[in-house]
Every structure is written in structure tokens, then in C-alpha cells.
Amino acid sequence: METCAYKTYNLSFGYHKEADILKAVTMGLSEGKITGIIGPNGSGKTTLIKNLSRVLSPDSGSITVLGKALSEYRQKELALITGLVFQEKESDFQFSVFEIVMMGRYPYKKKFETENERDNCRVFEALEKTQTLHLKDRRFNELSGGEKQRVMIARALAQEPKILILDEPIAHLDIHHQVEILNLVRRLVKEKAMSVLVILHDLNFAYGFCDEVVLLKSGEVFKQGVPQQVITKENIKSVYNANIEIILDHRTNRYHIIPAY
Numbered sequence: 001m002e003t004c005a006y007k008t009y010n011l012s013f014g015y016h017k018e019a020d021i022l023k024a025v026t027m028g029l030s031e032g033k034i035t036g037i038i039g040p041n042g043s044g045k046t047t048l049i050k051n052l053s054r055v056l057s058p059d060s061g062s063i064t065v066l067g068k069a070l071s072e073y074r075q076k077e078l079a080l081i082t083g084l085v086f087q088e089k090e091s092d093f094q095f096s097v098f099e100i101v102m103m104g105r106y107p108y109k110k111k112f113e114t115e116n117e118r119d120n121c122r123v124f125e126a127l128e129k130t131q132t133l134h135l136k137d138r139r140f141n142e143l144s145g146g147e148k149q150r151v152m153i154a155r156a157l158a159q160e161p162k163i164l165i166l167d168e169p170i171a172h173l174d175i176h177h178q179v180e181i182l183n184l185v186r187r188l189v190k191e192k193a194m195s196v197l198v199i200l201h202d203l204n205f206a207y208g209f210c211d212e213v214v215l216l217k218s219g220e221v222f223k224q225g226v227p228q229q230v231i232t233k234e235n236i237k238s239v240y241n242a243n244i245e246i247i248l249d250h251r252t253n254r255y256h257i258i259p260a261y
Helices: 045-052 075-079 097-108 117-129 145-158 175-192 203-209 233-240
Strands: 004-013 022-030 034-038 060-065 082-085 163-167 195-199 212-217 220-225 244-249 254-259
Touching: 004 045, 004 195, 022 045, 022 195, 022 212, 022 220, 034 045, 034 175, 034 203, 045 060, 045 163, 045 195, 075 097, 082 145, 097 117, 097 145, 117 145, 117 175, 145 163, 145 175, 163 175, 175 195, 175 203, 203 254, 212 233, 220 233, 233 244
Parallel strands: 034 195, 034 212, 082 163, 163 195
Antiparallel strands: 004 022, 004 060, 212 220, 244 254
């Protein structure tokens, strides 16, 4: 029987007693796969992953992580399982890249305990995996957007998580860096057997990159499954109120999604 990285049952959440942003969300996210979360602006994508990572607490319903209730995890225990990378913001961090990535080792440290050889090894491994080793002595606030994203993924990797949660990791990046980040995530899933939850706006990337997709509409799960079942002309019309065409490129055997004007 296939296990789930996350399961939710009737998950609901609203800000300040306003109308629910999430409405009875019930879904299972497969372990060892890349699950994309898509939907229009305001559909509840970021609110969902904040509930899954316990940044926010649901008003009702339940969440399980690797078969255990999210509420039963101690914060440090949860940090050993999940690595979080939220949208990159402009930052005045004066820390070096090495120091930023070393922060990912904090869940393993006792109070006042200093870094040891294992910590250094995991940080260097994360830097190498993300191709940021050459940046280790640079100040974080001096980096480009793509470099910052790779460094933040490196920090999450230094935690040695079983689950990686990414909030629009390719937003505001050029096409080269978008492909670079997504290829990095795909390699990590293969090499580290991690589960990845990723919010994506680009339907082409969701279609070609993810193993499964959750399509949200107004805080509810409209459809979940493999990309070919979820990203259809009918579903996109119903959720985004937009017409698309899905075209097969016979040279590459890949599908491309384009607006139908």
C-alpha cells in the first residue's frame, strides 16, 4: 500500500474569522514523488502549505505527516522531517552563504552546542548538490535571485528532510534559472528519495515536471491526479476561466500548453 507524505481530512482555515480560505480540503500526497499545487491567485495554495507545515493552525479537520498526526510532532522533531523554502524576498541578511546553510543544522543541536564535523559535512554536501559551493563565502544579500533560491534550498537540504516544501521557487526568475531550480529538485527526489510539495503557477512546468498535481479552486480541491488527468482544457476552463490548447511536440514527445486566444 502506497504511503502518503501528507494526508488532510476536511481541513478548513480562515483568517480572523473571515470566510474560509480552505474549505474541507481532503487529499493525500504521495511519498517519494513531486506533487504540484496549482490554482488561480487567491485559491489557497500558500495558505494550504502553511497549514501543512504548521506555520498556521487549521480551524478544523486533520493533517497527518508520514502517518502521524501533525499535532503530535514536537517542533524540533517536525524540523527534522520537513524542509521549507518560501518565496524569496529581498533580504538584508549579512550572513555568509555558509552561515545561512548551516542554520539548517540547528534542529540537530542542543542548547549552546557548537557545530561538529558531521554538520560541516552536511553543509558542504548541500552546497555541492545545489551548485553553490563557490558562493560559500559570499554575503547572502549580494546574491542574485536564482542564487538565493539555490542557497535556501541548500539550507533546507542541510536539515536532511524527508519532505521538501517549496512555495513558488521559480517565481521572478528567468527561464534559465527556472529550469535549473526544477532540475535540481528532480535530482534531489531521485538521489535522496524525498517527497516534494511545490506551488507552481506555470502550467507547462506543472504538466511536465510533477508526478501528480492538486488543482485548487476557491479553497477546495477541484481535482487531483497525474498531470494528464488534472491539467485538461475542461478543468482549466472551469477553474481559471481561460481557454487553452495542449499540443504535442513530435520532435521532443512533450506536451505544451498555450492560451487559446
